[in-house]
Amino acid sequence: MAFFEMAKIALKTVLSRPATLMYPTRPAKITDFSRGHVVYDGSICISCLLCMKKCPAEALCVDKEGRTWTIDRLRCVTCKCCVDVCPVKCLSMDTTYSPALVAHAGLQTFPITYVRPERPQKSETTEAPPGL
Amino acid sequence: MSRKIVMPFGPQHPVLPEPIHLDLVLEDEAVVDVIPSIGYIHRGLETLVAKREFTEYVYVAERTCGICSFIHGMTYCQGVEQVMDIEVPPRALYLRTIWSEYSRLHSHLLWLGLFADAMGFENLFMNSWRLRENVLDVLEDTTGGRVIQGSCKIGGVRKDISTEKLGIMAADLDDFESRLSELTEVFLEDDSIKSRLVGVGKLSRSEAYDLGASGPTARGSGVDIDIRKTGYAAYRDLRFTPVTETSGDCYARCAVRARELFGSIDLIRQAIEKIPEGEIDVKVKGNPDGEYFSRAEQPRGELVHYVRGDGSKHLVRSRIRTPTLTNIPPLIKMLRGCELADVPVVVLSIDPCIGCMER
Numbered sequence: 001m002a003f004f005e006m007a008k009i010a011l012k013t014v015l016s017r018p019a020t021l022m023y024p025t026r027p028a029k030i031t032d033f034s035r036g037h038v039v040y041d042g043s044i045c046i047s048c049l050l051c052m053k054k055c056p057a058e059a060l061c062v063d064k065e066g067r068t069w070t071i072d073r074l075r076c077v078t079c080k081c082c083v084d085v086c087p088v089k090c091l092s093m094d095t096t097y098s099p100a101l102v103a104h105a106g107l108q109t110f111p112i113t114y115v116r117p118e119r120p121q122k123s124e125t126t127e128a129p130p131g132l
Numbered sequence: 133m134s135r136k137i138v139m140p141f142g143p144q145h146p147v148l149p150e151p152i153h154l155d156l157v158l159e160d161e162a163v164v165d166v167i168p169s170i171g172y173i174h175r176g177l178e179t180l181v182a183k184r185e186f187t188e189y190v191y192v193a194e195r196t197c198g199i200c201s202f203i204h205g206m207t208y209c210q211g212v213e214q215v216m217d218i219e220v221p222p223r224a225l226y227l228r229t230i231w232s233e234y235s236r237l238h239s240h241l242l243w244l245g246l247f248a249d250a251m252g253f254e255n256l257f258m259n260s261w262r263l264r265e266n267v268l269d270v271l272e273d274t275t276g277g278r279v280i281q282g283s284c285k286i287g288g289v290r291k292d293i294s295t296e297k298l299g300i301m302a303a304d305l306d307d308f309e310s311r312l313s314e315l316t317e318v319f320l321e322d323d324s325i326k327s328r329l330v331g332v333g334k335l336s337r338s339e340a341y342d343l344g345a346s347g348p349t350a351r352g353s354g355v356d357i358d359i360r361k362t363g364y365a366a367y368r369d370l371r372f373t374p375v376t377e378t379s380g381d382c383y384a385r386c387a388v389r390a391r392e393l394f395g396s397i398d399l400i401r402q403a404i405e406k407i408p409e410g411e412i413d414v415k416v417k418g419n420p421d422g423e424y425f426s427r428a429e430q431p432r433g434e435l436v437h438y439v440r441g442d443g444s445k446h447l448v449r450s451r452i453r454t455p456t457l458t459n460i461p462p463l464i465k466m467l468r469g470c471e472l473a474d475v476p477v478v479v480l481s482i483d484p485c486i487g488c489m490e491r
Binding site: 005006008009010013019029031033034035054056057077079080081084 | 184185188189191192195255256259262265269272273274275276277280282290291314315317318321322
């Protein structure tokens, strides 16, 4: 027979602060590795489509002609797969969670503003004008 | 003789976190037969294997279960690595072992809380989950995810844990262990818990073996089966003894899980002590061609991932068999003859994970 097994734990709990984090008034615990939401930088994206092909949740859509990059925040499972495969690192993972969304508002479209740098001019000796 | 009635139990029931339906055939208050039916949350994850590349399917495999997600991902990776003859670096194997054992701690503490909740012991439920929070913090700190870790990949692991962090983890385990022993003492010694559990839902050793029980359900009946003893990941270098109990009732299954927590802590300590330096992953070339049955010990029992590839980047077939499925026939056996009021406790004593089972 054992009595008052909980007494020690109960006394400790009464005398200590609440274990629950009072979330909205105090910020949530976040670590350096936390996967919050995907951040996109359209100025360096080369539209290689790798992120769209590799996304396990099919949450990404890259429109090469329309020059837009679209993410469905409600489909995205923040697995970080796109960030890992991106060859130019235009994608990164923010540690804070994306804000709550109403239904059908998960689609977020970003313009691709990357401009392909012009090829360096070849030297004049090899460059002969066409037709001459 | 009284009349038999059929009473539905589930799929929505206050005590069940997940949907399973049982038709209980009652004679007065006693259960004489049980007809289970499943299939409420089938998601077709196995079919997705033909639509995702084999390297991306890890993310899907991990999301099979919301509790032991890391072990699902690891077992799938083990299967593909065996098919492709990839030798995983030892450091990655040790990291996998450490995360597996943290998953086990988190799963068992979650279960102990839910079990206390099923008995109506709310205070104990809160205390179990408070301890579980510390485990989740470690998982988030090392992998980036509290529940879905996403740190396993084919050929190794995605993230390394620094030596300083490993030292902090080992030091934190001492405090955690003392708090855990206070908690498990209540589960093992408290009079009200004993009167609720002892002798309820009996399963003898031969029944457990014949009906294919696995994990703590089998070990609670004295069947000494633990897949970790086969030596996958780094378990071949670590010393441990599977926890077994002989009485085969709900108390025995609870005691197995409560005592396994300390085994997991010991395994984490050993792994942190022995972890070698070196690479954490190898480059994967080519596509899988062949088949393999990969097995691992989940917190609930034996998990099997079958993978078959035909040389393309999409696998042809994946089959996931989870321990809950094998524990359903023993559950039916346990429920026969018990009282209606004991049904929730007996159902929870096998640690049912329906989401995992129906995939």
